[in-house]
Amino acid sequence: MTPPPVRPLTILLVEDNPGDARLIQLMLDEVAGLRVQLVRAERLATGLAFVAVQPFDAALLDLSLPDSHGLATFTRFQQAAPGLPIVVLSGLADEQVALHAVAAGAQDYLVKGQVDSTLLGRALGYAIERKRADEERRQLLAREEAAHAATERLAAERAAVLGQIADGVLIADPAGQITFVNGAAQRLYGMAGVELQAGQPFGMHDLLTTAGTPYPLAELPIARALASGETISDAEWCLRRANGAIITIQGSATPVYADGGLLLGAVLTFRDVTARRDLARQREDFFANASHDLRTPLAAIKASTGVILANEPPGMPPALHRMLTNIEAAAGEMSRLVDDLLELARLEAQKTAFHPLVNDLRALAGRVTRAIEPLVLERGQHLTLNVPAAPVLAAIDTPLIERALLNLLGNAQKYGRDGGSIRLDLSAQRDEAIFSVADDGPGISTEDQERIFERFYRPSGTSARAVVGSGLGLPIVRTTAERHGGRAWIESTPGVGSIFRLALPLAPPHSPCDDALTPLQGASV
Ligand code: ADP
Numbered sequence: 001m002t003p004p005p006v007r008p009l010t011i012l013l014v015e016d017n018p019g020d021a022r023l024i025q026l027m028l029d030e031v032a033g034l035r036v037q038l039v040r041a042e043r044l045a046t047g048l049a050f051v052a053v054q055p056f057d058a059a060l061l062d063l064s065l066p067d068s069h070g071l072a073t074f075t076r077f078q079q080a081a082p083g084l085p086i087v088v089l090s091g092l093a094d095e096q097v098a099l100h101a102v103a104a105g106a107q108d109y110l111v112k113g114q115v116d117s118t119l120l121g122r123a124l125g126y127a128i129e130r131k132r133a134d135e136e137r138r139q140l141l142a143r144e145e146a147a148h149a150a151t152e153r154l155a156a157e158r159a160a161v162l163g164q165i166a167d168g169v170l171i172a173d174p175a176g177q178i179t180f181v182n183g184a185a186q187r188l189y190g191m192a193g194v195e196l197q198a199g200q201p202f203g204m205h206d207l208l209t210t211a212g213t214p215y216p217l218a219e220l221p222i223a224r225a226l227a228s229g230e231t232i233s234d235a236e237w238c239l240r241r242a243n244g245a246i247i248t249i250q251g252s253a254t255p256v257y258a259d260g261g262l263l264l265g266a267v268l269t270f271r272d273v274t275a276r277r278d279l280a281r282q283r284e285d286f287f288a289n290a291s292h293d294l295r296t297p298l299a300a301i302k303a304s305t306g307v308i309l310a311n312e313p314p315g316m317p318p319a320l321h322r323m324l325t326n327i328e329a330a331a332g333e334m335s336r337l338v339d340d341l342l343e344l345a346r347l348e349a350q351k352t353a354f355h356p357l358v359n360d361l362r363a364l365a366g367r368v369t370r371a372i373e374p375l376v377l378e379r380g381q382h383l384t385l386n387v388p389a390a391p392v393l394a395a396i397d398t399p400l401i402e403r404a405l406l407n408l409l410g411n412a413q414k415y416g417r418d419g420g421s422i423r424l425d426l427s428a429q430r431d432e433a434i435f436s437v438a439d440d441g442p443g444i445s446t447e448d449q450e451r452i453f454e455r456f457y458r459p460s461g462t463s464a465r466a467v468v469g470s471g472l473g474l475p476i477v478r479t480t481a482e483r484h485g486g487r488a489w490i491e492s493t494p495g496v497g498s499i500f501r502l503a504l505p506l507a508p509p510h511s512p513c514d515d516a517l518t519p520l521q522g523a524s525v
Helices: 018-030 044-053 071-080 092-103 117-164 183-189 221-228 274-310 318-348 361-378 398-415 446-451 473-483 512-516
Strands: 009-014 036-041 058-062 086-090 108-111 168-172 178-181 232-240 246-257 263-272 357-360 382-386 393-396 421-429 432-439 487-493 497-505
Touching: 009 018, 009 044, 009 117, 018 036, 018 117, 036 044, 044 058, 044 071, 058 071, 058 117, 071 086, 071 092, 086 092, 086 117, 092 108, 108 117, 117 178, 168 183, 168 221, 168 246, 183 263, 221 232, 221 246, 221 263, 246 274, 274 318, 318 473, 357 361, 361 382, 361 393, 361 398, 361 421, 361 432, 393 398, 393 497, 398 421, 398 432, 398 473, 398 497, 473 487, 473 497
Parallel strands: 009 036, 009 058, 058 086, 086 108, 382 421
Antiparallel strands: 168 178, 168 263, 232 246, 246 263, 357 393, 421 432, 432 497, 487 497
């Protein structure tokens, strides 16, 4: 295949001397492998007119022309054709001027009378190549500058947007150095912008656990997000402000990755929840105190009515007897409610005695099933228990978990339908033991599911309202699960039934707790 024909170079020669012009034409014709189309201008003005209307590959420019002399010739020509490679032609006398022209941007200069065709061809070739390289460099630089400007604009936008956010925002690079702090973060730290600055390691600031102990550096939320890539959501920490005051903050730490998966850093967002925490604590204290104070008079009412009923004088009017029985029943109901309140308050305040020991949960499942059986039979319901063949070991506080499971089974029995089915399943999934209590009762609407674990929450307008209850059973279940490092949740379809699940961390295979393994009661469930 023949190669495509090489396009001839179009060269503008600005030269008033016809002899020199002819010589240059002859020399160009002799350059091997070079095809040149030469356009000649005798005056600078003509040359300027040519470059204004026609593209050229390069120009050969004599500095001494009838209408211009010296460096001014080059300057004016270059202004008119800034992108055109120019090789200056000079006489021996104005070689200094030619050098100035090169300093001002000419690609090269040739001294007339000292030029041959090889030199001329090479000078033109280099000039065109150099100009092309210059142009590429210029474009690259322009692109770099544009990218830099865009980055700066983005950073300014980010600072402006994050600055408006009410939450504190801290951004750290992969090495854990702070690269951005917004105004809210500075205010929460109680620092006037100088001390808490970008460029500092995150660990130097006083983040404490909610128990008030300092975090080891590697366990700071930002460090964890960077080291393991985990996202820490809605955690609570304490923060020692610059003035020494300690506030409770709630926040999240998230690693940030580029599109290709490269770790760019981590972001910590946080807000002051001290007032909310204090309020919650006051509420917990109030419930705990009120429940505690109610216990004694209630016990007195129960004991007194019990004594009266046990020693009922002959001929007691039936109406009076009924009233006394009602008082005894109501006092019993009230003391259960007070017990629940107190238990929940203690659990939430982490004051309940907590003695986790490794147990086979199958045995516990068997016990609670047997305990609820009489109530289930009363409503003609059918209760089944499914446990795996292998032991399911978890470190639990047995009375707490039994109570939580009885709450779930009791609800299935109370709110399930007459003659319905109730199932208690136990399974080991990954690192969790999961109890599932399923019924085929009325189910719970999606909105109610979101609030069902809230204290005192009882869905309105359902038949469930007719059942006596306090709205404390499920909060106790969830708090108990969380106390064990587990979780509790609901899956329900209205009209079909509900499944409540209680998940607990499985004991590690050779846990040191194994030494304390409690005797398995009724392991053959
Ligand atoms: P309580 O049973 O004392 O009202 P809980 O916290 O145990 O308190 O339950 C809260 C509410 O959730 C109940 O009042 C009931 O309306 C609903 N609920 C709980 N379990 C079930 C269930 N298995 N089926 C339908 N509704 C349920």
